[in-house]
Amino acid sequence: MMPEKSILYTGACKDKTQNVGQRHAVNYLSLHQNKILRQFRGHSDTVTDISMSPVDDTFLTSSADRTVRLWDLKQAGSLASMDMPRSGNGKVMDPNGCPCTAFDSTGLVFGISAPLDADAGNLIHLYDARNYSGGAFAEMKVETSSLLNAIQNKVSRPDISSNLSKAKWTSMRFNKSGKQILVTTESGLVVMVDGYDGIVTNVFLTEGGEMGGIGDTIANHGTGPSAACFSSDDQTILCGNENGTISCYDAARGELVKRLRGHVERVGCLATNPKYAQISSACTNIALWLW
Numbered sequence: 184m185m186p187e188k189s190i191l192y193t194g195a196c197k198d199k200t201q202n203v204g205q206r207h208a209v210n211y212l213s214l215h216q217n218k219i220l221r222q223f224r225g226h227s228d229t230v231t232d233i234s235m236s237p238v239d240d241t242f243l244t245s246s247a248d249r250t251v252r253l254w255d256l257k258q259a260g261s262l263a264s265m266d267m268p269r270s271g272n273g274k275v276m277d278p279n280g281c282p283c284t285a286f287d288s289t290g291l292v293f294g295i296s297a298p299l300d301a302d303a304g305n306l307i308h309l310y311d312a313r314n315y316s317g318g319a320f321a322e323m324k325v326e327t328s329s330l331l332n333a334i335q336n337k338v339s340r341p342d343i344s345s346n347l348s349k350a351k352w353t354s355m356r357f358n359k360s361g362k363q364i365l366v367t368t369e370s371g372l373v374v375m376v377d378g379y380d381g382i383v384t385n386v387f388l389t390e391g392g393e394m395g396g397i398g399d400t401i402a403n404h405g406t407g408p409s410a411a412c413f414s415s416d417d418q419t420i421l422c423g424n425e426n427g428t429i430s431c432y433d434a435a436r437g438e439l440v441k442r443l444r445g446h447v448e449r450v451g452c453l454a455t456n457p458k459y460a461q462i463s464s465a466c467t468n469i470a471l472w473l474w
Contacts, residue, residue, distance in 0.1 A: 186256075188215040191242060193230040209233065209244055211256060223254050225261045231281055232354050236312070237457070238290035245284045251295050253315065263315060267297035268308040268322070276300060280351070283366075286312070287357040288457070294355060294364065295319075302327055302349040307364070307381060323381030325366075330374065333383045347372045347388075358413040359457070363434070365420065367409040373422050375434070385437045387411070390424040412453045414460075421462060423450025429464060 193209045207230055209223040228248035235242045240256040252261040267282045280298035287293065293315075296307045304326040308319035331348040338344045350370035357364055357378065366374040373387040389409045410423035413434070420432040427446035432439055446466035454463050 234285045236290040243284045245282045251284045268306045283355045287361045288359045325381050333386045358417045369408045373411040410453045425449040
């Protein structure tokens with residue numbers, strides 16, 4: 184649980200005079216003191232995501248170096264380093280793929296996903312946060328074929344559906360109950376899967392044009408990395424769009440119920456307050472809104 188007035192952040196550093204660990208460090212910044220309290224070094228490539236535990240000072244990072252690390256705010260070294268999940272049935276992992284990771288809302292479970300080779304799909308492994316060294320206690324496979332079937336109900340062109348079904352995952356998030364997992368991709372697709380068996384329950388397409396929406400032509404679909412999250416009551420899926428709007432979908436029916444306007448460019452980040460009905464969103468112009 185992050186202390187007040189402090190943040191974790193990371194970013195690509197192009198300073199070649201720094202060693203690899205420094206260039207890809209996670210920074211623990213005190214906003215009150217306006218200084219970096221600690222740097223967490225260990226990854227050898229770009230850190231792609233950070234997930235903070237909701238109950239203690241531990242956090243997870245995933246990286247393009249194909250590892251996931253577990254850290255504690257109180258110490259600089261990582262508590263554990265985990266490689267990308269490997270399938271129990273011998274499936275080959277994508278050699279160019281990157282993992283995604285996230286804690287659930289209780290902080291007792293975290294998940295790690297990894298792409299399979301030959302665009303066969305993605306694996307999700309679930310770990311007990313108190314006994315992660317014992318390995319994953321559950322494995323789910325999200326097959327490309329099942330994802331393709333869900334996309335084809337929204338997009339009529341087979342070539343576009345096929346490309347979207349193979350889009351690389353960029354993040355994963357559990358809803359508050361832990362029954363659903365929301366996955367974002369690099370191609371404007373958002374996927375909701377069952378948190379127990381990995382079945383694709385719905386897909387959402389971020390919007391690119393002023394009048395874009397689910398089922399419209401590809402000219403109106405977002406093509407950049409998607410941003411999405413659950414509302415604090417699990418009833419709504421929020422998706423950031425390239426046209427600066429935020430689409431609000433009913434989580435059970437998948438229907439668009441509201442569109443929030445205010446940003447001038449692509450909404451690149453979304454988060455909800457876990458206790459109150461508040462949403463924060465960031466645009467590419469670094470504006471921050473509270474809805």
